[in-house]
Amino acid sequence: MTVDLLITNAIIVNADSTIEGHIAVSGGRIAALYDSATSAELLPAAARTLDAAGRTVIPGGVDSHAHVEQVTGAYKSLDTYETASIAALWGGTTTIMDFGIPADLSETPLAAAENKIRLAEVSRCDVALHGAVIDWDETVPAQLDRLAELGIRSVKMYTTNRGSTMANGDTIVKVMREMVRLDGLTYIHAEHDPIIVDCLAQHGINEHGVAGPVPAGRLHHTRPELAEAASVAEVLSMAEYTGAPVYFVHQTIPEAVALVQDARSRGLEAYSETCPHYLTLDEEVYASEFPESFSCCPPIRSRETVMALLERVRAGEVHTISSDHSCYDLTQKQSRSEDVRFMPHGLPGIETRMPVAFTTLVVEQGMAVQQFVELFAAAPARINTLPGKGIIAPGYDADLVIFDPEEVRTVDGTALHMGTDFSPFDGMELAGWPATVVMGGRVVLDGGEFTDPGPTGRFLNRYDTGKTAALAGKAL
Numbered sequence: 001m002t003v004d005l006l007i008t009n010a011i012i013v014n015a016d017s018t019i020e021g022h023i024a025v026s027g028g029r030i031a032a033l034y035d036s037a038t039s040a041e042l043l044p045a046a047a048r049t050l051d052a053a054g055r056t057v058i059p060g061g062v063d064s065h066a067h068v069e070q071v072t073g074a075y076k077s078l079d080t081y082e083t084a085s086i087a088a089l090w091g092g093t094t095t096i097m098d099f100g101i102p103a104d105l106s107e108t109p110l111a112a113a114e115n116k117i118r119l120a121e122v123s124r125c126d127v128a129l130h131g132a133v134i135d136w137d138e139t140v141p142a143q144l145d146r147l148a149e150l151g152i153r154s155v156k157m158y159t160t161n162r163g164s165t166m167a168n169g170d171t172i173v174k175v176m177r178e179m180v181r182l183d184g185l186t187y188i189h190a191e192h193d194p195i196i197v198d199c200l201a202q203h204g205i206n207e208h209g210v211a212g213p214v215p216a217g218r219l220h221h222t223r224p225e226l227a228e229a230a231s232v233a234e235v236l237s238m239a240e241y242t243g244a245p246v247y248f249v250h251q252t253i254p255e256a257v258a259l260v261q262d263a264r265s266r267g268l269e270a271y272s273e274t275c276p277h278y279l280t281l282d283e284e285v286y287a288s289e290f291p292e293s294f295s296c297c298p299p300i301r302s303r304e305t306v307m308a309l310l311e312r313v314r315a316g317e318v319h320t321i322s323s324d325h326s327c328y329d330l331t332q333k334q335s336r337s338e339d340v341r342f343m344p345h346g347l348p349g350i351e352t353r354m355p356v357a358f359t360t361l362v363v364e365q366g367m368a369v370q371q372f373v374e375l376f377a378a379a380p381a382r383i384n385t386l387p388g389k390g391i392i393a394p395g396y397d398a399d400l401v402i403f404d405p406e407e408v409r410t411v412d413g414t415a416l417h418m419g420t421d422f423s424p425f426d427g428m429e430l431a432g433w434p435a436t437v438v439m440g441g442r443v444v445l446d447g448g449e450f451t452d453p454g455p456t457g458r459f460l461n462r463y464d465t466g467k468t469a470a471l472a473g474k475a476l
Contacts, residue, residue, distance in 0.1 A: 007400070153462045229256055250274060324349065402435050
């Protein structure tokens with residue numbers, strides 16, 4: 001037998017095991033694993049051989065929370081699926097999950113998702129989608145049925161952003177009931193809107209008692225920690241009432257994670273996600289010269305909160321690390337930086353997710369690489385029902401990242417590939433940068449050279465779960 005690719009002399013790390021050995025790839029999938037004791041003559045012939053030379057190999061990353069070509073109000077993110085997927089591959093992510101969020105109330109959830117499926121046809125990595133519902137009407141159940149037929153088994157709703165993406169409580173409860181019927185997952189952006197609206201009003205009042213703009217440097221005061229905790233508690237009550245599994249995106253405070261853990265102890269299927277910027281930066285960034293460069297919702301928290309959140313991550317209480325990638329440039333960020341109510345929020349991060357999280361969690365916090373793999377790839381694939389992803393084992397997709405854990409590079413946002421001109425991590429020295437990336441058996445990045453595979457990314461049907469049972473192979 002001749003295989004397409006043979007990776008030799010690797011430290012192969014899954015979420016539950018670490019071995020030294022070799023990986024054979026054929027037809028875009030992992031054909032076999034061999035331990036290091038296997039003699040060279042027993043290894044298969046290969047069309048191409050890569051010597052990992054003792055470096056670490058982990059599953060390709062699964063980023064379950066990214067926004068690509070998203071229209072929100074007056075702003076559209078600047079990346080395309082081509083640029084975003086290439087940036088993802090440079091960063092060791094081989095599967096991204098985007099959202100079909102209606103641009104306004106005239107666009108239906110189904111139309112928004114179908115548009116993203118069309119846009120994703122040029123993707124270089126695999127793509128899955130979440131739906132999104134803003135307002136309930138009698139057509140929503142049929143639209144959710146159609147989304148399920150398309151392989152979309154999760155729906156996102158926002159508890160804030162009144163007048164744009166916010167769903168009211170009635171809508172959330174009704175959609176949760178539908179997701180139970182469809183064996184799906186409810187994604188929630190949890191911030192308590194009345195608290196935020198009042199905070200914005202209070203911080204816009206000047207010393208003369210006159211309402212005015214709220215500059216970017218005050219963003220963290222307008223979306224307090226209490227707003228996040230209050231919303232998580234309320235949504236968990238809705239989930240418990242309906243019996244709906246629920247996934248909270250970008251949690252920033254330990255209290256929110258604790259609420260989810262308490263709900264899990266009562267038998268509720270609930271998950272916590274956080275993002276690299278909430279584990280690495282702190283609210284002092286809003287005192288910098290360009291605070292708009294760090295505008296995101298929820299905002300960056302205090303150093304004390306960041307350290308407490310890190311403790312929860314180390315303890316295994318956070319389930320995934322996602323980028324929440326939103327690709328605006330500095331011109332867009334600065335266009336309305338005098339008023340946070342009207343400026344675009346979100347940070348580019350699809351390319352830096354791996355090195356930022358690896359540096360913070362593994363290098364600085366001492367996390368085991370196996371636990372990092374769980375957060376980076378295995379859990380996002382498992383929770384979101386992505387068969388073939390997140391594990392290095394026979395039968396699984398040959399999505400692989402080879403890297404030297406000790407290699408350090410300095411972030412230069414202008415030299416990255418995300419379609420923007422800055423990174424919130426500019427100037428930081430980070431470890432965990434991919435040296436080689438294999439996507440579906442193709443070597444797309446090696447030695448600093450990127451080979452564009454063309455629009456070879458697949459749209460993943462997440463309702464096709466029968467494949468999971470067939471993947472009988474497991475890591476040695």
